Amino acid sequence: MNLPTVQFTAEQEQFRQEVRAFLQQHIEAGTFQTKCDSWLSGSEPSFSKIVGDENLIGLTWPKEYGGQARSSIDRYILTEEFLAAGAPVAAHWIADRQTGPLLLRFGTEEQKQYFLPKIVAGECYFAIGLSEPNSGSDLASVRTRAEKVDGGWLVNGAKTWTSNAHDAHYMITLVRTGAYNPEKKHENLSQLIIDLHAPGVTITPISYLTGEHHFNDVFFDNVFVPDDRVVGTLGNGWKQGLAELAFERSGPERILSTFPLLNEAIEELKRQGDERGLAEAVKLVAEVWSLRNLSIGVAKVLEEEGEVSIPAALVKSVGTKFEQKVPEIVRLLLDVYPRLDAEDKINRLLAQSILHSPGFTIRGGTSEILYGIIAKGVIAQ
Numbered sequence: 001m002n003l004p005t006v007q008f009t010a011e012q013e014q015f016r017q018e019v020r021a022f023l024q025q026h027i028e029a030g031t032f033q034t035k036c037d038s039w040l041s042g043s044e045p046s047f048s049k050i051v052g053d054e055n056l057i058g059l060t061w062p063k064e065y066g067g068q069a070r071s072s073i074d075r076y077i078l079t080e081e082f083l084a085a086g087a088p089v090a091a092h093w094i095a096d097r098q099t100g101p102l103l104l105r106f107g108t109e110e111q112k113q114y115f116l117p118k119i120v121a122g123e124c125y126f127a128i129g130l131s132e133p134n135s136g137s138d139l140a141s142v143r144t145r146a147e148k149v150d151g152g153w154l155v156n157g158a159k160t161w162t163s164n165a166h167d168a169h170y171m172i173t174l175v176r177t178g179a180y181n182p183e184k185k186h187e188n189l190s191q192l193i194i195d196l197h198a199p200g201v202t203i204t205p206i207s208y209l210t211g212e213h214h215f216n217d218v219f220f221d222n223v224f225v226p227d228d229r230v231v232g233t234l235g236n237g238w239k240q241g242l243a244e245l246a247f248e249r250s251g252p253e254r255i256l257s258t259f260p261l262l263n264e265a266i267e268e269l270k271r272q273g274d275e276r277g278l279a280e281a282v283k284l285v286a287e288v289w290s291l292r293n294l295s296i297g298v299a300k301v302l303e304e305e306g307e308v309s310i311p312a313a314l315v316k317s318v319g320t321k322f323e324q325k326v327p328e329i330v331r332l333l334l335d336v337y338p339r340l341d342a343e344d345k346i347n348r349l350l351a352q353s354i355l356h357s358p359g360f361t362i363r364g365g366t367s368e369i370l371y372g373i374i375a376k377g378v379i380a381q
């Protein structure tokens, strides 16, 4: 891997302090409580609206669509601070991270003008419609189908594990717009923007083992999707989807889902004056620092529209293992009693981390699938 190293400028460090102050102000005001895995399971539309009002969504997008035209490194700093603070950003996260960039790259002018300003305002949320009951890792086998009718498409089928579909307004949905040929599975796939409030859409919750409602089954029964809601080129859904996955896999959310726990554990060890415990905890800090440098390097290459699928897969596979390791080490270092409803922060954050961490190495592509991508890439070099 030949990833660039990135030095933050004084302006970028200043921006970090501004974001940190904004988050601290809202923690102190009680707007939100720090949570682990907040980027996917902390959906609070009222907080997303506050973030939108602060011009902190669509940071890198052109000004004509409501963005701030800032660099991807600025966005990296922003997302890193949200994750470190455990802020409830899940409602707008997908739209900000991947729907916006997808529409900027492949969308029509009308789609950009219609959706992007609403996303930027923190008022319009998107879900990811890839997985199906019989298509997960083997994504190219999706069977949800769209048939051509006058003025649009009729969609039938089902998506599953759809994060926050119950809060989202739309779903970028991978569907089959032509015949399914098992020999050429990547063909005849297209991406449609489906209005999740349209007639024929049914969303039913799948509960976490904690009892929390985070993801869903989504069923389509003759759902009409107008022609102007096809994204990019008909039949090019596979290639477009892969471009989207690069944004999905390499960000700081693949490293920092349990960072609030690590942070709090270090504070607790300091309070207890536990030198040996701190010596163990700093090994995790060194690890997260190295992973972060890799992840920032990928963000820089993405900004220059370079090819990052292999380093992105590497960051995700190693980063999510790190996220899972944090609660394992913390429970060895401290005398803790994890409970979701615990009064004290460390026990609450530990419970969230333990209960959410099995999904870290599954969502966004399982580790086994990522190892395959990395191995094939290495062989090809």
Ligand SMILES: Cc1cc2nc3c(=O)[nH]c(=O)nc-3n(C[C@H](O)[C@H](O)[C@H](O)COP(=O)(O)OP(=O)(O)OC[C@H]3O[C@@H](n4cnc5c(N)ncnc54)[C@H](O)[C@@H]3O)c2cc1C
Binding pocket: 127, 128, 129, 130, 131, 132, 134, 135, 136, 137, 138, 160, 161, 162, 163, 164, 215, 359, 360, 362, 363, 364, 365, 366, 367, 368, 369, 372
């Ligand atoms: C918290 C969470 C949130 C999610 N959110 C979304 C979402 O918003 N939208 C969405 O579309 N999906 C979402 N998913 C689904 C996720 O993308 C899939 O679970 C994942 O891609 C795996 O698919 P699967 O569950 O069908 O497992 P399978 O593909 O059936 O895999 C089962 C096991 O077999 C292994 N395996 C499969 N194929 C191979 C192979 N070729 N080589 C080696 N091992 C293999 C896998 O690694 C895994 O261990 C979410 C999942 C989780 C856990």
